[in-house]
Amino acid sequence: DAKTTQPNSMESNEEEPVHLPCNHSTISGTDYIHWYRQLPSQGPEYVIHGLTSNVNNRMASLAIAEDRKSSTLILHRATLRDAAVYYCILRDNFGNEKLTFGTGTRLTIIP
Amino acid sequence: SQTIHQWPATLVQPVGSPLSLECTVEGTSNPNLYWYRQAAGRGLQLLFYSIGIDQISSEVPQNLSASRPQDRQFILSSKKLLLSDSGFYLCAWSDTFRNTEAFFGQGTRLTVV
Numbered sequence: 191d192a193k194t195t196q197p198n199s200m201e202s203n204e205e206e207p208v209h210l211p212c213n214h215s216t217i218s219g220t221d222y223i224h225w226y227r228q229l230p231s232q233g234p235e236y237v238i239h240g241l242t243s244n245v246n247n248r249m250a251s252l253a254i255a256e257d258r259k260s261s262t263l264i265l266h267r268a269t270l271r272d273a274a275v276y277y278c279i280l281r282d283n284f285g286n287e288k289l290t291f292g293t294g295t296r297l298t299i300i301p
Numbered sequence: 302s303q304t305i306h307q308w309p310a311t312l313v314q315p316v317g318s319p320l321s322l323e324c325t326v327e328g329t330s331n332p333n334l335y336w337y338r339q340a341a342g343r344g345l346q347l348l349f350y351s352i353g354i355d356q357i358s359s360e361v362p363q364n365l366s367a368s369r370p371q372d373r374q375f376i377l378s379s380k381k382l383l384l385s386d387s388g389f390y391l392c393a394w395s396d397t398f399r400n401t402e403a404f405f406g407q408g409t410r411l412t413v414v
Contacts, residue, residue, distance in 0.1 A: 231408075233406055234345070236402030
């Protein structure tokens with residue numbers, strides 16, 4: 191499996207933008223970049239995914255480097271409810287494979 | 302719409318007792334199915350995944366087993382629980398052929414005493 195590397199933890203002030211980085215230097219051409227987040231005592235939930243172009247949805251934006259070896263999840267205006275562990279993972283184009291998570295980034299929001 | 306059901310939500314079992322956790326998915330066919338375990342304060346550890354009936358892959362050697370008796374049913378079992386089996390168990394599914402998101406159940410918090 192292609193691996194991802196994320197900082198163990200980050201802090202951000204409430205109502206400020208948050209940029210969560212992810213490195214995936216061994217990404218293959220058919221790997222999609224997916225982000226999930228896990229709130230306390232809950233299962234992970236999907237946030238966003240992309241292949242090459244930057245992506246936006248109602249939850250966040252995903253900025254993908256031109257060489258695809260890194261990406262950044264952007265929360266435009268953090269709220270206390272965004273405090274969670276954020277996971278960056280790679281998935282094969284066809285989706286038919288095991289789904290492994292790293293340790294993620296624990297995001298703390300400071301009121 | 303698709304839904305995933307996982308039960309029970311919490312479970313306290315004595316050491317050496319058997320375990321059976323069940324997960325079912327509705328509204329889709331031939332899903333990829335996954336079992337994860339999360340120890341307190343730790344990341345998600347993939348235990349088993351299945352791309353079809355009778356096609357189950359084990360990721361980590363342990364005293365747990367998984368079965369898929371029906372297309373949308375995934376069961377995690379143990380004959381004799383260990384203290385180290387305590388944790389938060391999560392079931393998930395994803396579409397087999399499209400690169401879409403995975404959906405997780407609400408989890409079972411297992412405490413082995």
